Amino acid sequence: MTFQITILGSGSASPTLHSFPSAQVVTLGNEYYLIDCGEGTQYRLMEQHIRPGRLKGIFISHLHGDHYFGLFGLLTSLSLGQRTDELLLFGPKGLNDILTEIFRHSDTRLSYLLTFHAIDAEKPSVIYENTLFTVQTLPLLHRVPCTGFLFREKTGNRKLRKEKILPAMNHEHLRLLKEGQDIYKADGTLLYAVEDFTNPPSPPRSYAYCSDTIFQEALVPYIKEVDCLYHEATFREDQAARATKTYHSTARQAALIAKACGAGRLLIGHLSSRYSESGPSLDEARAVFPETHLASEGETFDLPSRPR
Numbered sequence: 001m002t003f004q005i006t007i008l009g010s011g012s013a014s015p016t017l018h019s020f021p022s023a024q025v026v027t028l029g030n031e032y033y034l035i036d037c038g039e040g041t042q043y044r045l046m047e048q049h050i051r052p053g054r055l056k057g058i059f060i061s062h063l064h065g066d067h068y069f070g071l072f073g074l075l076t077s078l079s080l081g082q083r084t085d086e087l088l089l090f091g092p093k094g095l096n097d098i099l100t101e102i103f104r105h106s107d108t109r110l111s112y113l114l115t116f117h118a119i120d121a122e123k124p125s126v127i128y129e130n131t132l133f134t135v136q137t138l139p140l141l142h143r144v145p146c147t148g149f150l151f152r153e154k155t156g157n158r159k160l161r162k163e164k165i166l167p168a169m170n171h172e173h174l175r176l177l178k179e180g181q182d183i184y185k186a187d188g189t190l191l192y193a194v195e196d197f198t199n200p201p202s203p204p205r206s207y208a209y210c211s212d213t214i215f216q217e218a219l220v221p222y223i224k225e226v227d228c229l230y231h232e233a234t235f236r237e238d239q240a241a242r243a244t245k246t247y248h249s250t251a252r253q254a255a256l257i258a259k260a261c262g263a264g265r266l267l268i269g270h271l272s273s274r275y276s277e278s279g280p281s282l283d284e285a286r287a288v289f290p291e292t293h294l295a296s297e298g299e300t301f302d303l304p305s306r307p308r
């Protein structure tokens, strides 16, 4: 199954000409999920040739404008495009009030069902689940209620060892073996053993999105051994006091979290507009956690299946 993260925006609150506010697309199989929806997200989707009509759900981390001011435009455009499929929206409970007021004053009637699920930032929990993966909230500490999101693949079926398959085996045999069930003859003797014909499934992959947060190690147990971690890195160590005061993190702090949880890879973003160069932030993080990358607009990060 495809598991990819596409960065649409990773700037911070003050606008600049070379970055866009927070938004990412998670591709799982052939479904798209949007995390945060900063101003102009619908244009960034067009640039990446991602049809917004195919979005299944939207997850909003918190109600600072750089994380959701693009939502009104996107939701309205979907209606102009005559969308009929239900769209799931997860976010802080105040978001429902904001949208209701905007739609009321603009006399907007959506062409589709928008199902809003309020997130309780106090209680990390699974907020979405289908046959392929789960989405769990992560407790972040910011100036307003804020949650991260952990996308975790479910363990799939065992893999058939194609070279072992016998002509006598039928479709039902293969299905049961993939599900991990041994097959017995009518007299109760073993016919096909799972271990002989299949390999174990690939380990499930996971992606954690940790948007605006102060450095807090309490996050680590929730994201142990995540394959890919996005963590904000608004400041650098020279502004560590400012980071704490504004409930943000430094690049080094993001890397400390990645190291402590044993992440496979770290993506940093939300760099303050005060920095004209991103290189020093990357260097600062890499000194602690070498497998760090910038979450640059337009980049796609693949989460390949891990070897067993």
Ligand SMILES: [Zn+2]
Residues within 6 Å of the ligand: 012, 013, 064, 066, 067, 212, 270
């Ligand atoms: Zn922000």
Ligand SMILES: [Zn+2]
Residues within 6 Å of the ligand: 062, 064, 142, 212
């Ligand atoms: Zn914020």
